Amino acid sequence: MSGVPSVSELTISRIREGLRKKQFSAAEVVTAQLEFAERENPKTNAFLTFSSERALEAANRADARIVKGENPGTLAGVPLGVKDVIVTKGLRTTCGSKMLEHYIPPYDATAVIRLEEAGAAIVGKLNCDEFAMGSSNENSAFGPVRNPVAPDRVPGGSSGGSAAAVAQGTCVVSLGSDTGGSIRQPASFCGVVGVTPTYGRVSRYGLVAFASSLDHIGPFGRTVEDAAFVLNAMAGRDDRDATSAFAPVDDYCALMKQDVKGMKVGLPREYFEGLADDTGDLIHKAIGKLKDLGCEIRDISLPNTKYAVACYYIIATAEASSNLARYDGVRYTIRADADTLSDMYRNTRGAGFGAEVKRRIMLGTYVLSAGYYDAYYLKAQKVRALVAQDFAKAFQEVDAIVGPVSPFTAFRLGEKIDDPMSMYLSDIYTITGDLSGVPCMSVPCGKSKSEGLPVGLQIFTRHFDEATMFRLAWNYERASKG
Amino acid sequence: MKLTTDEVRYVADLANLRLSDEEIVRMSHDLAGILTHVEQLNELDVEDVAPMAQVLYEADEIATLREDHPQNPLTNPEAVANAPISGAGYYKVPLVIEK
Numbered sequence: 001m002s003g004v005p006s007v008s009e010l011t012i013s014r015i016r017e018g019l020r021k022k023q024f025s026a027a028e029v030v031t032a033q034l035e036f037a038e039r040e041n042p043k044t045n046a047f048l049t050f051s052s053e054r055a056l057e058a059a060n061r062a063d064a065r066i067v068k069g070e071n072p073g074t075l076a077g078v079p080l081g082v083k084d085v086i087v088t089k090g091l092r093t094t095c096g097s098k099m100l101e102h103y104i105p106p107y108d109a110t111a112v113i114r115l116e117e118a119g120a121a122i123v124g125k126l127n128c129d130e131f132a133m134g135s136s137n138e139n140s141a142f143g144p145v146r147n148p149v150a151p152d153r154v155p156g157g158s159s160g161g162s163a164a165a166v167a168q169g170t171c172v173v174s175l176g177s178d179t180g181g182s183i184r185q186p187a188s189f190c191g192v193v194g195v196t197p198t199y200g201r202v203s204r205y206g207l208v209a210f211a212s213s214l215d216h217i218g219p220f221g222r223t224v225e226d227a228a229f230v231l232n233a234m235a236g237r238d239d240r241d242a243t244s245a246f247a248p249v250d251d252y253c254a255l256m257k258q259d260v261k262g263m264k265v266g267l268p269r270e271y272f273e274g275l276a277d278d279t280g281d282l283i284h285k286a287i288g289k290l291k292d293l294g295c296e297i298r299d300i301s302l303p304n305t306k307y308a309v310a311c312y313y314i315i316a317t318a319e320a321s322s323n324l325a326r327y328d329g330v331r332y333t334i335r336a337d338a339d340t341l342s343d344m345y346r347n348t349r350g351a352g353f354g355a356e357v358k359r360r361i362m363l364g365t366y367v368l369s370a371g372y373y374d375a376y377y378l379k380a381q382k383v384r385a386l387v388a389q390d391f392a393k394a395f396q397e398v399d400a401i402v403g404p405v406s407p408f409t410a411f412r413l414g415e416k417i418d419d420p421m422s423m424y425l426s427d428i429y430t431i432t433g434d435l436s437g438v439p440c441m442s443v444p445c446g447k448s449k450s451e452g453l454p455v456g457l458q459i460f461t462r463h464f465d466e467a468t469m470f471r472l473a474w475n476y477e478r479a480s481k482g
Numbered sequence: 483m484k485l486t487t488d489e490v491r492y493v494a495d496l497a498n499l500r501l502s503d504e505e506i507v508r509m510s511h512d513l514a515g516i517l518t519h520v521e522q523l524n525e526l527d528v529e530d531v532a533p534m535a536q537v538l539y540e541a542d543e544i545a546t547l548r549e550d551h552p553q554n555p556l557t558n559p560e561a562v563a564n565a566p567i568s569g570a571g572y573y574k575v576p577l578v579i580e581k
Binding site: 198214243246292306307308311330333334339350355362363365369378379382384388428464 | 490493494497498499500501505509512513516517519520521523525527528531532533534535536537538540543545546548555556560564565567573574575577
C-alpha cells in the first residue's frame with residue numbers, strides 16, 4: 001500500500017473508500033497529512049500545536065480494527081483539527097490566550113471523545129481569536145492566521161484557524177465554535193463549509209465557556225457531506241451538559257440526498273440591504289440555482305435584524321464577564337506577583353488578557369452593574385425574544401431561509417482592528433442565528449469577480465431540522481459544481 | 483453617550499482588571515462608542531415582551547436530573563496540576579488574613 005492521494009484534497013468518503021479497498025492504511029493517511037501540515041502550516045499559522053503521537057495512535061487503532069474485520073468507525077483515519085477552545089486531555093489548550101499558554105486539560109470535551117470513538121485522528125489544535133472573541137483571528141496571543149486564499153487577508157474569526165486549515169488542506173475536517181458567527185463567517189471567508197447546529201445539538205462539555213447561552217460547537221469541511229459526517233458522529237444528548245438536547249439525531253448523510261423540489265425558501269429582505277456588489281451578485285446567482293432545482297422562493301422579513309448586534313453585545317459580554325472570572329491566578333497556570341490576594345487577581349488578569357477580551361469583560365461588567373441591569377441586560381433579553389420570534393414566524397411560511405453570511409469578503413489584516421464597532425457590525429447576518437438558536441451554515445457559492453475572494457451562502461432552518469439544511473446545501477453544492 | 487475615566491476605573495475595579503492609564507483612556511472611548519450603538523434598542527417597545535433566558539428546552543422539567551450515584555471526579559493531583567502554585571494538595575494564594 002502507499003496509494004494515498006493528494007492529502008490537501010482528501011474527503012471523508014474518499015478515505016472510507018480507500019480503506020475499504022485497501023488502497024492505503026489509516027496510518028498512511030495520517031502520516032502523509034501530518035507531514036504536509038507541518039511543512040505548510042507556517043504559511044497560515046492555523047495550527048498552534050500538533051499532536052502527531054495521538055493522531056498516529058488513533059490511526060493504528062483504526063488499522064487494527066480493519067485487520068480484525070471490525071468496523072473502524074465512520075471517521076477512521078480522518079485527520080481532524082480542533083479549535084483551541086475545546087479541551088483535549090493531556091494536549092495543551094490555550095484559547096489563543098497568554099492566560100492559558102501552558103494549560104494542559106485533565107479531561108476531553110464530549111465532542112472530542114465521540115469523534116475519536118468514531119475513529120477520527122486529532123492532528124492538532126487550531127489558532128483562534130482569544131477566548132473566541134473576534135471576527136478576524138487577529139486577537140490571538142499567538143499571532144494572526146492568514147487566509148490561505150489570499151495571504152494578506154484575514155481568514156475571519158473567531159474560528160479562523162479551523163477554516164484556514166481545512167481550506168489549506170492541513171487537515172480534512174475541523175471543529176470550531178460559534179457564539180456570534182465564529183464558524184460561518186470564517187467558512188465564508190476561506191471558501192469552505194461551516195455548520196452551526198441547533199443550540200444544544202452538540203454538547204458544550206469541554207468547550208471553554210465564552211457566552212453559555214450562545215456557544216455552539218460545529219464542524220468545518222471541504223464538502224457538505226464531510227461536515228454532515230462529523231456532526232452525525234458528535235451530536236446528541238450528553239448528561240454532562242444540562243443544556244444539551246434530547247431530540248433524536250437524524251441521519252444527515254442519508255437524508256440530504258433527497259431532492260429539494262417544492263422546498264419553500266425565504267429571502268429576508270433585511271439581509272440584502274448594504275451588501276457589497278460582488279457578494280450580492282454571487283448570492284443572487286446562488287438563489288437562481290435554487291430556483292432551477294425547483295425551490296419555491298419567497299420574500300420574507302426578519303424585522304428585528306437591525307437590533308441584533310446591539311442585543312448580542314450586551315448578552316454575550318455579560319455572560320463572558322461572568323465566565324471569565326475564573327481566570328484569577330489561582331487555578332490556571334499564570335500568576336502575576338502581588339502582596340495581597342486582590343492585587344494578585346487584578347495584576348494576573350491585567351497581564352494575561354488581551355485588549356479585546358478586556359474590552360468585553362469591561363462592557364459585560366458595566367451592563368450588569370448596579371443600576372444598569374434593567375436598562376441593558378434585561379432589555380437585551382427581551383429583544384432577543386423578538387429576534388427569535390422573527391424566525392419562528394418566518395418558519396411558519398418557509399422551510400429554509402437563505403442569504404449572505406457576511407456583507408463583504410475577507411478584509412485585509414489590520415484593516416478593522418482599531419475600530420471595534422465596525423468589526424462587531426460585520427457579524428450582522430450571523431448573530432441572529434445564535435440569538436435564536438436555529439441551525440445555520442455557510443456553503444461556498446463562488447469567488448468575487450474583482451478580487452477572487454470566496455463568498456458563502458448562509459442557510460437557516462427550524463430548530464433541530466439540520467436534515468433540511470444539509471439537504472438544501474448538498475443539492476446546491478452538487479448543482480453549482482455540475 | 484460618554485464615560486468618564488473615573489467610571490471606567492470603577493468598572494475595572496468590579497471586574498478585577500488592572501488597566502494602565504493609557505488603557506483606561508482607550509477603554510472610555512471604545513465603551514462609549516459601543517454603548518452609543520446600543521442606545522438604538524430604546525426605539526423598541528418591549529414592555530410586554532417576556533425576556534428570553536432559556537434558548538431552547540424541549541424535554542420535561544426533571545429530564546436533566548440523574549440518579550444520585552457517586553461518579554469518579556478528578557483526582558486531587560489532577561485538579562491542582564495546572565495551578566501556578568500548589569502544595570499538600572491545595573491551591574496556594576497570597577496572605578488573605580493578617581496575623
